[in-house]
Structure formats: C-alpha cells, structure tokens
Amino acid sequence: MKIESLNLPDEVIRFYLDSGIEELYPPQAEAIEKGLLDGNNILAAIPTASGKTLLAELAMLKAISGGGKVLYIVPLRALASEKFDRFRTFSSVLIKGPGNGGPRVGISTGDFESRDEWLGSNDIIVATSEKTDSLLRNETSWMQEITTIVVDEVHLLDSANRGPTLEITITKLMKLNPGCQIIALSATVGNAYELADWLKAKLVLSEWRPTDLHEGVYYGGNINFRDSQKRIAPMSQDDAINILMDTLQEGGQCLVFESSRKNSVSFAKRAGTKVSEVLDKPTRNSLDGIVEQIIENGETETANELAQCVRSGTAFHHAGLNAAHRRLVEDGFRNNTIKVICSTPTLAAGLNLPARRVIIRSYRRFDPNYGMQPIPVLDYKQMAGRAGRPHLDPYGESVLIARSYDEMSTLFDKFIDAGSEDIWSKLGSETALRTHILSTIVNGFATTRDGLMEFIEGTFFAHQNDTWGIMEVVDECIAFLKDNRMLEGDEVLMPTTLGRLVSTLYIDPMSGALIADGLKKAANVTDLTLVHLICMTPDMRQLYMRSNDYEVINDFVISHSEEFVEIPPRSRELDYEWFLGEVKTALLILDWINERSLDQITKKFNVGEGDVHAFADIAVWLMHSVSRLAGLIVPENGMDLASRAIMLEKRIHYGASSQLLELVSIRGIGRVRARKLYDNGLRTVEDIRRSNIDQVSALIGPRTAAKLFEEIGLHLKLDSESGGKVSSKTMSSLMGNEQSTFSDFEK
Known part of the structure; x- marks a missing residue:
C-alpha cells in the first residue's frame, strides 16, 4: 500500500x-x-x-x-x-x-x-x-x-x-x-x-518484521539456528565476547543483556579490552569527546568506570546511571560510535536502540521469593526484538547462550519457539484499588458502592474475571478510607477535604493516613522526623538492610530516639527490621541534603547515582505532600510544620543546605559549584554582581562562569588589572574568539 x-x-x-x-x-x-x-x-x-x-x-x-x-x-x-x-x-x-x-x-x-x-x-x-x-x-x-x-x-x-x-x-x-x-x-x-x-x-x-530476525542459541562454538549454524571464531575464553567480536567484524553493533547491574559493568569492562583493538582513529576521537562529557557530568566512581569503558568502545546502561550518562550512551550507540552496550533489561523497555545482534547472557533473574528464575517469554521477545536495524542491517540475530546440549534444546522450546504469555489485570488487590477508588469518587466517576462496581465493570479486570470476588476488596477499601477521614456518607459516598487533597496530591491513601497520623503525634520535630515520616510511606522506595547495617543503624536510632514519631518494639522482629530500612532510606536523603558527595553516598548505600536522584525525586513529591497536609491536620502549629517541610522540599530538590538555596536556584549552578562559590565569599547573587569574570572562572570554569553571568542578567565586572577589559585569555576561553568585545558579554 x-x-x-x-x-x-x-x-x-x-x-x-x-x-x-x-x-x-x-x-x-x-x-x-x-x-x-x-x-x-x-x-x-x-x-x-x-x-x-x-x-x-x-x-x-x-x-x-x-x-x-x-x-x-x-x-x-x-x-x-x-x-x-x-x-x-x-x-x-x-x-x-x-x-x-x-x-x-x-x-x-x-x-x-x-x-x-x-x-x-x-x-x-x-x-x-x-x-x-x-x-x-x-x-x-x-x-x-x-x-x-x-x-x-x-x-x-x-x-x-x-x-x-x-x-x-x-x-x-x-x-x-x-x-x-x-x-x-x-x-x-x-x-x-x-x-x-x-x-x-x-x-x-502479526509476526512480520522489516528486517528478518534469526533467533538462535550458542553452543559448541556455533550459533545454532533451527535450519543452520554459524561458526564463531574463538578469540577469548568468554563465549559472549567471541560472539560480539564476530558482530563487529561484520560491521554491526551489539546489545548484551545481563541479569544485574554488577554483571553488566563487569562484562562491559572485559569486552572493552577486545573491542578497543578494532577501533579506528576517527572512532577513537569521537569516543574521547563522549568520555569528556561523561566525566563533566559525573561525580562518582561509576562515571570513571563508564568513561573507561567508552574509551574502549563499550558501555554499560542501567537505572543506576544518571540521566546525562544514559543519554550520552544512547546517543553514542545510535551514532555507531559506541559499538557495544551491556545492559540490564531496562533498555529493552521501549527505547529505540536496535543493534545487528542481541546477546542474552543470562536468561534468569533473581526473585526474592524463589531465587534465580527464567524470565518471561514476553521479556525475551522484547530483548530479541532489538536485533536488526531497519534499513541499516540486512538481518538481525538474537543469541541465547547454553552450557550443554540439553540446555540448548530447552532454550529453543521455552523461548524461541514459545508464544508470549497472556497478560492479566493486576487491579484486584487492596493495595492497587484503594488509591483508585478514592480518585474515582473524588472525580465523580462514581458516588455510591453500586456506582463503584459499575465503574469497575468497565475495567480489564472485570473483562477477565467475575467481579463478585472483588466486592469484598472494594468494601475493605471504602472502610479504610472512611476510618481515615477521607470519605464520608453511607448511601452516597463523598470525599472529605482531606480525601480530596490526598487524591490531588497523587499519593497512596495509606501514605496520606501515615503522614496525617505522624503529624498529629510528632512532638520534637526535626529534619529527621519529617524525612523519616515520608520514608514510612508505601510511596517511598525502600533500601534493603544488609548484614553490616543493623548495628550501625540501630545505634543511630538509639541516639536519636526522641526524633522519631514512633519506634516499634524490637520484639516485633519483622516490624523493627522494616523500620530500620526506613531509617536507612532517611539517612540517604539526609546525606543528600547535607551535601555529602554523590560518590560517598553511592558507596555508603551501595546504590547508583541515578538511584540517588530517583530517591530524591520521590522525596520531593512526598515532602511537598507533607507541607500541604500540615495545615489541614494540625492547624495549631501547621504553619510552622509546613514551613519546615517547604524548606526541606527545596533542599531535597537541590541536594543542598539552606544556605546554598539562592545560588543553586540559578540554572546551571548545581550544589557542587554553589558550594565552591559560597565558600569563597560569593554567597548571593549580589556578591556575584560585585565580582569579576576571572574570579568566578577560577572557581567554576570559564564556560560555566559565562553562562552564570548570562543567567542572572547582569553586566560583567571588568578586571582592573587588565585596563578595564576582560583578559584576552578569558575572552578566548569563554567565547572562542579573541576579538570579542565587552558588548558580547552583555545580556
């Protein structure tokens, strides 16, 4: 057509x-x-x-x-x-x-x-x-x-x-x-x-694809397809490295999927030692440019590891990377500069990054209840589907790796020749339903129990199941919302002011109930009190407790016991362990706002830079919710609590102490640069107005200094030692043109 x-x-x-x-x-x-x-x-x-x-x-x-x-x-x-x-x-x-x-x-x-x-x-x-x-x-x-x-x-x-x-x-x-x-x-x-x-x-x-997809299993030195074999020359003791080098020799690029972040980093490093041997000079020069940007946009050891890999033509990609690094890796791969990406399955979930060959090094994932389990067929198909760039590759190949003939046969049966699983609605639990029942009533889609059931009749859940089984769950949700003063009425269900606010804040009603209860009980309110309060909610991601965490965090709890709203008794072991996990998460947020370096935070909590930003994003949203709920829940001192929460919201957003807020609010001046300026006497926009370009350039670099002066919309103060002009060296650094005049620096 x-x-x-x-x-x-x-x-x-x-x-x-x-x-x-x-x-x-x-x-x-x-x-x-x-x-x-x-x-x-x-x-x-x-x-x-x-x-x-x-x-x-x-x-x-x-x-x-x-x-x-x-x-x-x-x-x-x-x-x-x-x-x-x-x-x-x-x-x-x-x-x-x-x-x-x-x-x-x-x-x-x-x-x-x-x-x-x-x-x-x-x-x-x-x-x-x-x-x-x-x-x-x-x-x-x-x-x-x-x-x-x-x-x-x-x-x-x-x-x-x-x-x-x-x-x-x-x-x-x-x-x-x-x-x-x-x-x-x-x-x-x-x-x-x-x-x-x-x-x-x-x-x-349809199963039609514009680029043919050949799905195979590597075993015995060959990629085995249903109707053919492809011999892979041994260049390394690692089968996956041999397969990807074969891809590069044919002019293709390779995506390698691993089961964990640690494995993806480790493989990218190992593969780099071989990939670097086949890079030409123009590619190396382009990679050097990406490496510079990676280092410029990173504060952690992970940035150095990524830079090391990219210099060799490989990269790793997972949710622990910051957004800038993920974007640099993706763009470098799209431009055919980075030859190999080793990734966790996050990369398969929708981003447009096809490659000549996809290697699935591990088809098992860790399940906390069952240990290592095979991935769903749908996940396999998503990964395999990344093989073959339309209009660029003559074909695409996906390769699983087997250690025995029997395993190879199993992989063909369980993945390559298998159809994707059915999808099933996950709406039937109280955890999933309570937030949506509240919002459905708040927005007027339903105002009675019968109306709620009629609304649920229109869901995919009801299309797949008889709804009589969900009626009990709906009643439990309504009872919870009434008990926590978010709904009122019997025949007609009406949202209260609290219920309407919780719905528009987009938090789980359980989070709203925990915050409301905590604000009522809180006596000695500190930053820790409010940060731990948001870490108690189901909306906040939780850090896992590791064996060496228990003693340290328990000692912290004992020494700060008056700052917590409530501490469960140690006799309730599961509750107390969960509480310690909340405290650990709160300590990460506190380290972030107290300007501990990202490298220190990532090592201390065993997380990635991207994880820290993800925790901070959620914490900003929840602390904003605290500020909005405080006046409603505790009117007698709600304004004071709201003010403290608003300040914390800003500090979490920027990852900075309160003294830096004026500087970090300037676009392009993050917490690290703001701290350098502040510690050198440039503590306000007015201080910067009274400074000169050379002074600021020495602290944060000439290019950033130029952007800073442009951002605050002020004339630059000229350096008196250069006769009332900015030095030609600084001019050249800033503008790339030694003939620039002062007027070039005016907003």
Missing part, C-alpha cells in the same frame, strides 16, 4: 515521502484496511521495529487535520522525551488551516499536583500513564477535548507496579471521552484478542 494512496492531507503525504517512506509495511496496511484513518479503535500487537509508531502518527495527523487533539501515553519518562522529539518534527506539516502552522506538541511527566492547563493549547500531548492519571484527578479541563488516545506499550497492564494505574487511566478516558479513537500499541501477547475485545478495537496481529 502506497503512502500517497492514503486518505491524508497532501502535506502529511509529502512529509513522509520527503522522509523516504513511500510504502507501508504489511501490518500497517492491515491497520489502514481495518479503519485506522476512519476513527476505528486499533490494537496493533506486532514485533518491535515493525512500524507501530508510524501507525499512531498517521492517525494522529489525520485527527489534527480535522481539529482533533491527541494524547500519547507512554510508560517511561525517557520514552516520553524520545516521542516528544520525534513529534516536534511535524511542525512543518501545515495541516491546521491557513496561518495556524503545524501541530503544536507538549510534554508532561512530573508535578503530580499540577493541572497543566497550559498544555491544552497543544495538538499532541505526550505524558506518562501516572501523569495522565494525575491530570484526570486534578480535573484538567482539556482532557475532555481529547479525540485520539495512543497507548504505547499497552501490555504493561500486566505489570504489578504500573498496570493498575494504566488500566484505571484507560477506563476513565473511555468513560470521559466515549467517542474518542483509541490506538493501543503492544508487543505480541498471548491474549491479544481478549485485550482488543476490552478496548472495542480491531486487532492487527
């Missing part, structure tokens, strides 16, 4: 022809035939790299040309940014009428208490499922104007963590906008027909 034959505006057709896309893939053509451009709901369950995003784009642009508004829902912030960048390329497609320009694109992934009404002026809004849920809770007006909803990675309904929120969000959107078109995109799943039936969607189910 030709692009130019589609029922689309000429500008859209020209955009894709100019992009080199002239013909649709078979699954895309099938979606058109099933009414994609006619407003029909579509579930596309097709492999990675088979053109799912193009399906969404065609429907989106058709909708916008008719005056519609599109909501594009993704599971991850990184994926939201990737889609946002892609959709901004539509700005030249003039389909909105004379003088209206191309589609406007907005993105929203954070600040769960914000309505983001400003986003309503956009034609395409990209948001995570959690942010979409929060927009619904905050009754954002433009949500009722949505005409097309795209749900990317819809198979994550099966996720215990993200699934319930995604399911409730889709259910609410279908009720709020019953006439809107839904386009759901998924990897192939076992029960795609059941999912399509729930969405009232036409199903496009």
Whole structure:
C-alpha cells in the first residue's frame, strides 16, 4: 500500500515521502484496511521495529487535520522525551488551516499536583500513564477535548507496579471521552484478542518484521539456528565476547543483556579490552569527546568506570546511571560510535536502540521469593526484538547462550519457539484499588458502592474475571478510607477535604493516613522526623538492610530516639527490621541534603547515582505532600510544620543546605559549584554582581562562569588589572574568539 494512496492531507503525504517512506509495511496496511484513518479503535500487537509508531502518527495527523487533539501515553519518562522529539518534527506539516502552522506538541511527566492547563493549547500531548492519571484527578479541563488516545506499550497492564494505574487511566478516558479513537500499541501477547475485545478495537496481529530476525542459541562454538549454524571464531575464553567480536567484524553493533547491574559493568569492562583493538582513529576521537562529557557530568566512581569503558568502545546502561550518562550512551550507540552496550533489561523497555545482534547472557533473574528464575517469554521477545536495524542491517540475530546440549534444546522450546504469555489485570488487590477508588469518587466517576462496581465493570479486570470476588476488596477499601477521614456518607459516598487533597496530591491513601497520623503525634520535630515520616510511606522506595547495617543503624536510632514519631518494639522482629530500612532510606536523603558527595553516598548505600536522584525525586513529591497536609491536620502549629517541610522540599530538590538555596536556584549552578562559590565569599547573587569574570572562572570554569553571568542578567565586572577589559585569555576561553568585545558579554 502506497503512502500517497492514503486518505491524508497532501502535506502529511509529502512529509513522509520527503522522509523516504513511500510504502507501508504489511501490518500497517492491515491497520489502514481495518479503519485506522476512519476513527476505528486499533490494537496493533506486532514485533518491535515493525512500524507501530508510524501507525499512531498517521492517525494522529489525520485527527489534527480535522481539529482533533491527541494524547500519547507512554510508560517511561525517557520514552516520553524520545516521542516528544520525534513529534516536534511535524511542525512543518501545515495541516491546521491557513496561518495556524503545524501541530503544536507538549510534554508532561512530573508535578503530580499540577493541572497543566497550559498544555491544552497543544495538538499532541505526550505524558506518562501516572501523569495522565494525575491530570484526570486534578480535573484538567482539556482532557475532555481529547479525540485520539495512543497507548504505547499497552501490555504493561500486566505489570504489578504500573498496570493498575494504566488500566484505571484507560477506563476513565473511555468513560470521559466515549467517542474518542483509541490506538493501543503492544508487543505480541498471548491474549491479544481478549485485550482488543476490552478496548472495542480491531486487532492487527502479526509476526512480520522489516528486517528478518534469526533467533538462535550458542553452543559448541556455533550459533545454532533451527535450519543452520554459524561458526564463531574463538578469540577469548568468554563465549559472549567471541560472539560480539564476530558482530563487529561484520560491521554491526551489539546489545548484551545481563541479569544485574554488577554483571553488566563487569562484562562491559572485559569486552572493552577486545573491542578497543578494532577501533579506528576517527572512532577513537569521537569516543574521547563522549568520555569528556561523561566525566563533566559525573561525580562518582561509576562515571570513571563508564568513561573507561567508552574509551574502549563499550558501555554499560542501567537505572543506576544518571540521566546525562544514559543519554550520552544512547546517543553514542545510535551514532555507531559506541559499538557495544551491556545492559540490564531496562533498555529493552521501549527505547529505540536496535543493534545487528542481541546477546542474552543470562536468561534468569533473581526473585526474592524463589531465587534465580527464567524470565518471561514476553521479556525475551522484547530483548530479541532489538536485533536488526531497519534499513541499516540486512538481518538481525538474537543469541541465547547454553552450557550443554540439553540446555540448548530447552532454550529453543521455552523461548524461541514459545508464544508470549497472556497478560492479566493486576487491579484486584487492596493495595492497587484503594488509591483508585478514592480518585474515582473524588472525580465523580462514581458516588455510591453500586456506582463503584459499575465503574469497575468497565475495567480489564472485570473483562477477565467475575467481579463478585472483588466486592469484598472494594468494601475493605471504602472502610479504610472512611476510618481515615477521607470519605464520608453511607448511601452516597463523598470525599472529605482531606480525601480530596490526598487524591490531588497523587499519593497512596495509606501514605496520606501515615503522614496525617505522624503529624498529629510528632512532638520534637526535626529534619529527621519529617524525612523519616515520608520514608514510612508505601510511596517511598525502600533500601534493603544488609548484614553490616543493623548495628550501625540501630545505634543511630538509639541516639536519636526522641526524633522519631514512633519506634516499634524490637520484639516485633519483622516490624523493627522494616523500620530500620526506613531509617536507612532517611539517612540517604539526609546525606543528600547535607551535601555529602554523590560518590560517598553511592558507596555508603551501595546504590547508583541515578538511584540517588530517583530517591530524591520521590522525596520531593512526598515532602511537598507533607507541607500541604500540615495545615489541614494540625492547624495549631501547621504553619510552622509546613514551613519546615517547604524548606526541606527545596533542599531535597537541590541536594543542598539552606544556605546554598539562592545560588543553586540559578540554572546551571548545581550544589557542587554553589558550594565552591559560597565558600569563597560569593554567597548571593549580589556578591556575584560585585565580582569579576576571572574570579568566578577560577572557581567554576570559564564556560560555566559565562553562562552564570548570562543567567542572572547582569553586566560583567571588568578586571582592573587588565585596563578595564576582560583578559584576552578569558575572552578566548569563554567565547572562542579573541576579538570579542565587552558588548558580547552583555545580556
């Protein structure tokens, strides 16, 4: 099917022809035939790299040309940014009428208490499922104007963590906008027909790929496929290194999936010793540029390890890396500068990073209840699907590694020849339901018990199960919400002021109840009191206790016992151990705001730099919730508690003491640079105004100094020793041009 034959505006057709896309893939053509451009709901369950995003784009642009508004829902912030960048390329497609320009694109992934009404002026809004849920809770007006909803990675309904929120969000959107078109995109799943039936969607189910995927198992020196073998030359004692070197010799790149962060780092280092031997000089020069940026954007030993790997042409990728490092690795791989990425499965979850060959070094994952267990087939298919770059590779290969003939046979049966598992709703537990029952009542989707059951009838859970089994759970949730003063009424259920606030803050009602109870009981309130209070909540990630933690943290608890709201008795061993884990998590946040270096924090708590930022992001959100709840819960001293919480919220955001807040609020001046300025007498913006460029450059570097002066919008103070001019050396460093004049430095 030709692009130019589609029922689309000429500008859209020209955009894709100019992009080199002239013909649709078979699954895309099938979606058109099933009414994609006619407003029909579509579930596309097709492999990675088979053109799912193009399906969404065609429907989106058709909708916008008719005056519609599109909501594009993704599971991850990184994926939201990737889609946002892609959709901004539509700005030249003039389909909105004379003088209206191309589609406007907005993105929203954070600040769960914000309505983001400003986003309503956009034609395409990209948001995570959690942010979409929060927009619904905050009754954002433009949500009722949505005409097309795209749900990317819809198979994550099966996720215990993200699934319930995604399911409730889709259910609410279908009720709020019953006439809107839904386009759901998924990897192939076992029960795609059941999912399509729930969405009232036409199903496009296909195994077709634009680049052939050959799935095999390495054993006995060969990659063994069903109908052929490929001999791999031995260059190392590590089979995976031999396989990836074979890939590089054929001009391809390689993704290697490992079971843990530690293993991914270790393998990237080992592989680098071989990969570095085949790098040419231009590639080495490009890698050196990436290495510089890695070091500039890192404060930990991990940054040095990553730099060491990248210098050799390899990299590791996991959630412990900071965002800048992950982006540098991804861009370096896309540009074919980095040849090998060794990753935990996070990389397989949606990011567009295909490679010639995918090596799955470990097909088992650690389960805290059962030890090492085989991964689901769906996870395997997600990883294997990264093999083969469309239009760049003649084929793609995924390779599992076996240690025996019997294991090889098992891997063919259990993964390569197996179909993906069915996906199942995870909505049926009290933990999953209580937050969504509260928000459903707050937003008026239901106001009675019968109304709640009617709402639940529209969920995927109800589509798969009889709802009589969930009635008891619903009653338990209602009782909990009433007991904690978030709901009131018998026949008609009404949210209280507290219930409405908890819902709009986007916290678990259990978190709201714990915070409210803690604020009432707190006597001697310190920073530790409030930080531990948020670490008690189910919304906060918890650090695990290690054997050498118990004595240290227990001693800390004893010496600070008056600062905790409540300490469980040691006789309740499980409760006390969980409490110590909360304290350990609180100590990480306290180290962060007291400016302990990231390198010290990551080593002390055995976490990554990205983990520290993730803990801080959650803590900012929860501390904001404390500040909002304080005045309502304890009106007699709520203002004092709220003020303390607001200060802590800012300090957690920046990872700094209160004395640095004025400096760190300047864009580009993080806590490390702010501390250098502060300790050298530049403690306020006014102090910087009275300084000169050479003084600031000596502390934080000439380039950053130039940005700082530009950011605060002040004239630079000239260096008197240079005759009233900035020195040519500083000029050259800052501007790259020795002929620059003072006027170049004026805002």
